[in-house]
Amino acid sequence: xxxxxxxxxxxxxxxxxxxxxxxxxxxxxxxxxxxxxxVYLSFTDWDGFGFPxxxxxxxxxxxxxxxxxxxxxxxxxxxxxxxxxxxTPVALLIGVWAxxxxxxxxxxxxxxxxxxxxxxxxxxxxxRSVLDPNxxxxxxxxxxxxFNFLGDTSIVIYTVIFVxxxxxxxxxxxxxxxxxxxxxxxxxxxxxxxxxxxxxxFFQITVPLLRYTIITSTVLMVVGSFTTFDTVLILTGxxxxxxxxxxxxxxxxxxxxxxxxxxxxxxxxxxLALGAGLSLLVTKATGFRDMNSQQEGA
Amino acid sequence: MTSQRLTRVGVSAxxxxxxxSVAACGSSGPxxxxxxxxxxxxxxxxxxxxxxxxNPIEEASIERxxxxxxxxxxxxxxxxxxxxxxxxxxxxxxxxxxxxxxxxGGGNLKEYxxxxxxxxxxxxxxxNPELRDAxxxxxxxxxxxxxxxxxxxxxxxxxxxxxxxxxxxxxxxVEVPETWDDLLAAxxxxxxxxxxxxxxxxxxxxxxxxxxxxxxxxxxxxxxxxNIRDGVEGDWSQPExxxxxxxxxxxxxxxxxxxxxxxxxxxxxxxxxxLAQGDAGFHLMGSWEFVNQLGQSPDxxxxxxxxxxxxxxxxxxxxxxxxxxxxxxxxYSLTADxxxxxxxxxxxxxxLTDETYIDDLIAAGDVPPVTGVREKLEEAENSxxxxxxxxxxxxxxxxxxxWDQDLQADEATEMLEQLSLFFLGEQTPQGFVDALSx
Numbered sequence: 001x002x003x004x005x006x007x008x009x010x011x012x013x014x015x016x017x018x019x020x021x022x023x024x025x026x027x028x029x030x031x032x033x034x035x036x037x038x039v040y041l042s043f044t045d046w047d048g049f050g051f052p053x054x055x056x057x058x059x060x061x062x063x064x065x066x067x068x069x070x071x072x073x074x075x076x077x078x079x080x081x082x083x084x085x086x087x088t089p090v091a092l093l094i095g096v097w098a099x100x101x102x103x104x105x106x107x108x109x110x111x112x113x114x115x116x117x118x119x120x121x122x123x124x125x126x127x128r129s130v131l132d133p134n135x136x137x138x139x140x141x142x143x144x145x146x147f148n149f150l151g152d153t154s155i156v157i158y159t160v161i162f163v164x165x166x167x168x169x170x171x172x173x174x175x176x177x178x179x180x181x182x183x184x185x186x187x188x189x190x191x192x193x194x195x196x197x198x199x200x201x202f203f204q205i206t207v208p209l210l211r212y213t214i215i216t217s218t219v220l221m222v223v224g225s226f227t228t229f230d231t232v233l234i235l236t237g238x239x240x241x242x243x244x245x246x247x248x249x250x251x252x253x254x255x256x257x258x259x260x261x262x263x264x265x266x267x268x269x270x271x272l273a274l275g276a277g278l279s280l281l282v283t284k285a286t287g288f289r290d291m292n293s294q295q296e297g298a
Numbered sequence: 299m300t301s302q303r304l305t306r307v308g309v310s311a312x313x314x315x316x317x318x319s320v321a322a323c324g325s326s327g328p329x330x331x332x333x334x335x336x337x338x339x340x341x342x343x344x345x346x347x348x349x350x351x352x353n354p355i356e357e358a359s360i361e362r363x364x365x366x367x368x369x370x371x372x373x374x375x376x377x378x379x380x381x382x383x384x385x386x387x388x389x390x391x392x393x394x395x396x397x398x399x400x401x402x403g404g405g406n407l408k409e410y411x412x413x414x415x416x417x418x419x420x421x422x423x424x425x426n427p428e429l430r431d432a433x434x435x436x437x438x439x440x441x442x443x444x445x446x447x448x449x450x451x452x453x454x455x456x457x458x459x460x461x462x463x464x465x466x467x468x469x470x471x472v473e474v475p476e477t478w479d480d481l482l483a484a485x486x487x488x489x490x491x492x493x494x495x496x497x498x499x500x501x502x503x504x505x506x507x508x509x510x511x512x513x514x515x516x517x518x519x520x521x522x523x524x525n526i527r528d529g530v531e532g533d534w535s536q537p538e539x540x541x542x543x544x545x546x547x548x549x550x551x552x553x554x555x556x557x558x559x560x561x562x563x564x565x566x567x568x569x570x571x572x573l574a575q576g577d578a579g580f581h582l583m584g585s586w587e588f589v590n591q592l593g594q595s596p597d598x599x600x601x602x603x604x605x606x607x608x609x610x611x612x613x614x615x616x617x618x619x620x621x622x623x624x625x626x627x628x629x630y631s632l633t634a635d636x637x638x639x640x641x642x643x644x645x646x647x648x649x650l651t652d653e654t655y656i657d658d659l660i661a662a663g664d665v666p667p668v669t670g671v672r673e674k675l676e677e678a679e680n681s682x683x684x685x686x687x688x689x690x691x692x693x694x695x696x697x698x699x700x701w702d703q704d705l706q707a708d709e710a711t712e713m714l715e716q717l718s719l720f721f722l723g724e725q726t727p728q729g730f731v732d733a734l735s736x
Binding site: 050132134135150151153237239240241242254256260 | 502
């Protein structure tokens with residue numbers, strides 16, 4: 001029945017290509033067109049007045065020699081790796097735990113998911129007040145009071161990673177919870193009969209079967225760290241100095257404070273390429289694209 | 299009169315929207331208005347910065363004009379600080395451009411003038427000499443470029459003032475400093491008394507900038523910065539810059555600002571509260587600080603503990619101690635492509651000096667840059683403070699616009715970044731000079 005080829009008139013196997021039109025149109029208008037515009041802008045000089053003036057590869061050679069851009073990129077990578085290292089185990093553990101169907105877990109995990117409901121601005125402002133060196137809650141706590149979380153250049157990076165973790169862990173937890181629930185209980189039953197303990201079950205069954213979810217979550221984090229900066233903007237503004245000025249924030253400041261739209265576009269294109277490249281690399285290296293069944297033997 | 303700066307944070311939501319709108323070459327009109335710049339006889343657009351206190355006053359002034367004038371009608375659209383700057387830039391020169399727009403004068407306005415988007419108002423002032431005379435000359439000069447006038451003052455003057463906590467100074471036995479050396483001595487005394495000598499909301503560099511601006515002016519006089527702005531005479535590498543920054547470095551290293559300033563915010567009331575609670579002796583801030591303190595810590599102000607003084611003189615420095623820095627005022631400028639020019643010119647020449655408008659501004663705690671309002675200020679509330687500001691401005695030999703408004707946007711951004719590194723101790727005075735002069 002399915003060997004009739006792709007261009008079928010019966011419409012039983014496949015919907016018409018027109019069904020995709022709204023999505024394609026939307027994607028084209030709001031993703032492809034702006035992307036092409038940004039690529040074009042990266043070869044121009046534009047301060048917002050009149051029309052962009054072509055400047056050849058000027059922005060690109062400037063970018064190649066821009067030490068600040070390099071620092072910002074390195075910082076972005078550090079952020080990415082550290083947040084992955086912190087967020088993945090936490091989200092994985094909470095997600096697997098929350099996948100259990102006990103009632104207390106349902107209640108507690110709905111509490112864990114609360115940050116998902118808050119807007120980024122609210123989260124950043126909230127933490128800024130909590131960590132304020134003069135009026136913050138942390139100042140009246142015994143041990144924490146001695147730290148200046150947002151002002152000390154040696155710890156502010158970890159502060160930002162902590163807040164970002166707090167913000168995004170619930171989302172990744174949700175991914176893991178949903179995925180963990182699809183693992184057939186029969187696997188655990190068989191493992192129990194074979195004498196595997198809790199830890200063994202977790203590492204031999206749960207983690208391997210959540211492999212693709214881990215990759216999905218990783219790709220989201222990688223792409224996210226090249227594009228989002230709103231939390232950092234409100235929490236520290238990239239400061240003190242340039243301590244937390246990650247690459248997307250550098251792009252924002254160049255574009256919308258210095259109004260060098262051409263140069264900011266060059267940074268944006270670079271980030272786009274890096275984000276796309278890295279997520280491709282992750283999916284390729286892990287065999288994610290083959291999408292083998294996760295439930296062999298189930 | 300909350301500061302324009304207050305809105306600098308909290309823009310992230312609109313940022314995303316703006317990214318989209320700018321990518322589409324700013325195709326969106328002002329929010330909540332009938333769109334477009336208005337054709338012949340259409341409703342003209344006035345764009346201004348959001349301000350909960352002043353917007354109703356501006357609105358009322360426009361409504362009065364609409365009722366009285368035959369020339370045409372206007373409506374006000376307001377935006378937060380960052381969105382305003384972004385939107386104005388992309389809208390100007392397009393059909394969505396406003397007719398009249400709010401600005402800070404100086405280099406900020408110069409970019410628009412250079413792009414040919416701003417109407418020269420000199421003929422208007424020449425025809426109406428009484429209009430020219432109505433404003434304080436030093437303030438009117440804030441929107442003057444190459445001898446031509448491109449804007450008329452529409453809000454109060456906001457010089458930067460040295461605020462202090464009287465009871466803290468008294469307890470430490472400190473007099474209000476008249477010279478830089480007095481200030482350094484006061485810093486030592488306040489440190490010994492276990493308070494932060496100077497409150498500084500250093501998580502945004504514009505608060506730190508006030509110190510650099512005043513010091514450079516006191517050390518080298520206003521010409522030094524004007525050379526920098528015009529890119530002549532050695533720019534940032536003029537020796538006065540290094541001298542002023544070295545003095546500032548000394549103040550920072552001496553512990554003048556304490557150790558926690560890097561994460562203190564102004565918009566969340568950080569530095570103001572530190573001063574009001576008696577945890578700091580001084581706070582250098584724009585004149586809007588008074589109204590903020592009145593709102594946030596009324597007991598502190600009403601007890602008479604909030605003091606204010608001009609920035610200390612530097613012995614042997616070139617700059618006159620009467621010189622001021624800060625926001626000279628805000629201006630309304632007319633776009634060159636406006637289709638409601640006649641109405642707009644009538645609005646500019648009548649509404650900004652309208653008695654009710656001035657009275658409303660004064661009642662809101664503003665100090666309008668209009669000649670002869672001193673008596674009115676004396677009769678109004680907080681006259682001790684508002685007359686101080688008025689006298690300071692009238693007597694000032696020079697009123698330098700904040701550097702971040704007077705430089706072109708890209709240079710200003712770089713300067714603010716270097717300054718925040720400088721305050722953190724990650725940049726030396728020489729390094730600051732070198733980084734900016736290349």
